[in-house]
Amino acid sequence: MISTKPYLMRAIYEWCVDQGFTPYLQVAVDAQTRVPREHVRDGQIVLNVGPDATHQFIIGNEDVTFQARFNGKAFPVFVPVNAVVAIYARENGQGMAFEVEKSAPEGETPASDIAADSLSQVEVAPAIDTDSEPDPGAPNRPARSHLTRVK
Numbered sequence: 001m002i003s004t005k006p007y008l009m010r011a012i013y014e015w016c017v018d019q020g021f022t023p024y025l026q027v028a029v030d031a032q033t034r035v036p037r038e039h040v041r042d043g044q045i046v047l048n049v050g051p052d053a054t055h056q057f058i059i060g061n062e063d064v065t066f067q068a069r070f071n072g073k074a075f076p077v078f079v080p081v082n083a084v085v086a087i088y089a090r091e092n093g094q095g096m097a098f099e100v101e102k103s104a105p106e107g108e109t110p111a112s113d114i115a116a117d118s119l120s121q122v123e124v125a126p127a128i129d130t131d132s133e134p135d136p137g138a139p140n141r142p143a144r145s146h147l148t149r150v151k
Contacts, residue, residue, distance in 0.1 A: 005081055005098055006061045012087045012095050013049070013059060021089035022050045025064065027079050028100045034078035036070045044085065047077070 016023035025047045027033060029040045039045055049057060049066065057066040064079040088095025 002061050003081070005084070006059055008096055009064075009081070009084060009087050010059045016087075016089045016095070017051060019089070021091045022048060022053075024086075024088055024090050024095075025049045025079070025084060026086040026088070026097075028083050028085050030083060032078075032080050033083050034076065036075055039070065048090070049087075 013023050027035065027045050027047065029035060029037075029043055029045055035045050035047070047068070048054075049064075051057070054066040054068050058064070060081070062081055064081065064084065065077065067074055067076050069075070083100060084098060085100050086095055086097040088097075
């Protein structure tokens with residue numbers, strides 16, 4: 001059975017775009033994740049996935065793919081759905097957070113990446129805004145997000 005996670009991610013993305021908000025994707029980076037490594041902080045990256053910042057953006061049932069420009073260079077991004085920590089609106093922090101399992105070394109059982117009790121108070125990091133024009137009136141980072149916890 002397919003997880004509900006990609007369906008919820010698509011719904012939050014569509015809501016953000018319909019409201020005129022900028023959707024951000026917070027990702028736990030592992031060996032399967034293809035993102036510009038120079039922008040990874042503490043094993044995570046936050047990406048602006050708005051229509052103006054991405055090309056060929058697709059939230060599939062297994063992965064999220066798109067192309068974006070980082071420091072002026074095109075980069076094909078690949079994110080497994082199970083690596084997505086949260087999707088939220090930059091302007092108000094509203095969105096949804098998910099439990100993420102870390103990739104475990106061979107022979108070990110994966111552990112939860114985020115404690116379930118802390119998901120409703122996730123601190124969101126500044127996003128890599130690619131080469132899109134920033135909104136001068138929008139805050140760079142909400143003090144606390146308004147993410148909904150999903151297991």
